Amino acid sequence: MQQTEGLPARRNINRGTLFFFGALGGILFGYDLGVISGVLLFIKKIWNLSGLQQGFVNGALAAGAIIGALTVIKLADGLGRRRTIIVAATVFALGTIGCTFAPNFETLVAFRFIVGIAVGASSATVPTYLAELAPGKVRGMLASLNQLMIVGGILIAYIVDDILADSGNWRAMIAAAFIPAIILLVGMLRMPETPRWLLKNGREDEARAVLSSTLQGQGVDEEFAEIKEVIRLDGQQQKGTLRDLTAKWARPALIVALILAIGQQFCGVNAVNTYAPIMFSNLGYGASAALLASVVLGIVKVLFTVGEMFVVDRWGRKPLLRVGAVLMAVTLIVLGLCVNFIKDTSVVGPITLVLLILFLAGYELGWGAVVWVMIGEVFPLKVRGIGTGTASVVLWAATFTITFVFPVMYTGLGLAGAAWIFAAVCVILVVLVSKFVPETKGRTLEQIELDLRERVNV
Structure with missing residues (x-):
């Protein structure tokens, strides 16, 4: 049996190890997203940054991620x-490394852009990698590992920020991201390619070996046959094109992915992730207390992501999306009212912390992991690489919009006005999910695609 890029013949890779390293790319996303909130507390004073310049520091990551996601649209296939x-x-x-030793604002923005390219490429590829490796019955839980790694990365960043707050060593805060990058690089060198990509590229023996490992020998022949049938239906063209995404048989999947990608960011979560310490500081918290409050938010994100992993394959994707959007909308409306009418910062500060905890609980239950799960599973095989890449481009464009605009929005409208705008978005998301998003729990990727083709008579 030929063993070049499939499951290494010299050893059997533990399934847990395989999924862990597959999801580890999420830590790159999460850590860099979270660490900058602490860094900004210090460099905005050292370099005398305006609100617009802070937006550039934050937005550079998302801008680079757009390029990274665009790059892998065809690269992943x-x-x-x-x-x-x-x-x-x-x-x-x-x-x-470049960010760590940046001598000024402009250099930091440039290297944040480069880091963003890597984050965008990873975010566009990891959901597909996990979805194509995971068995259908537990795909939701295993694919949620990506979001767990993201929120885990955010929490680690918040903790590092808090530990280094007294010293003000913002360079060390950034440098710590080098560790998960090296772990991921070394780990992925020993991981297999996905069976669907291998089979699509004519490497049947390797594909069967990887399937046997991930399915632990159960149902290998059946899933192998389903994958081959989908590839046969895709026709002679080996790789999908952007034009295929708008074809009748793929258009419903594209609509779902766009709703999820835009909704995940326009609900306002990254305004909280990246500016929480500054918001708490403006509500009367000291720098150390503001960072500690952010650590509490990071812990909440991890706990509710773990909870989501255990219910996503039982409750389903669609109910979680709806419940999450409703909870976010309610907490944001109440937050706006409290900030607007309670003037005592010693009262409104703790209330804001509690409401943001509830907001993040709703987000992680519904719009955190579930979005990444569904983006990885909803597209047909022929356009899965291009589809997830396109969804990631849109998601990062939305991230850039929020992280760049929020400082200006916060200054002009205040926390209450911003909260109410995000609440309105959440209400709209409830309607869109109810109308357009299908349920995909407990089904193989091939069953999802064959059902999609059947519904549009292709």
Whole structure:
């Protein structure tokens, strides 16, 4: 049996290890997203940054991520999911070194952009990698590992920020990101490519070996046959194109992915992730207390993401999306009222912390992991790489919009006005999910695609 890029013949890879390293790319995203909130507390004073310049520091990551996600739209299908993640980890490590030693605002923004390219490439590839490896019955839980790694990365960043707050060593805060990048790089060198990519590229023996490992020998022949049937239906064209995304058989999947990608960011979560310490500082918290409050928010994100992992394959994706959006809308409306009418910062500060905890609980239950799970599973095989890449581009464009605009929005409208705008978005999301988003729990990727084709008569 030929063993080049599939499951290494010299040893059997533990399934847990395989999924862990597959999801580890989420830490790159999470850590860099979270660490900058603490860094900004110090560099805005050292470099005398305006609100617009703070927006550039935050937005540079998302702007680079747009380019990274665009780059892998075809790269993930041509180079493979595994090697694309390896490239992303390498670029991330190099960009982190540049950020650590940045002598000024402009250099930091430039290297944050480079790091963003790696984060975008990783975020566009990891959901597909996990979805194509995971068995259908537990795919929601295992694919949620990506979001767990993201929120875990955010929490680690908040803790590092808090530990280094007294020293003000913002460079060390950034440098710590080098560690998960190297772990991911080394780990992925020993991981297999996905069976669907291998089979699509004519490497049947390797595909069967990886399937046997991930399915632990159960139902291998059936899933192998389903994958081959989908590839046969895709026709002679080996790789999908952007035009295919708008074809009748793929358009419903594209609509769902766009709703999820835009909704995940326009609900306002990254305004909280990246500016929470500044918001708490403005509500009367000291720098150390503001960072400690952020650590509490990070712990909440991890706990509710873990909870989501255990219910996503029982309750389903769609109910969690609706419940999460409703909870976010309610807490944001109440937050706006409290900030607007309670003037005592010693009272409104703790209330804001509690409401943001409830907001993040709703987000992680519904719009955190579930979005990444569904983006990885909703697209047909022929356009899965291009589809997830396109969704990631849109998601990062939305992230850039929020992280860049929020400082200006916060200054002009205040916390209450911003909260009410995000609440309105959450209400709209409830309607869109109810109308357009299908349920995908407990089904193989091939069953989802065959059902999609059947519904549009293709």
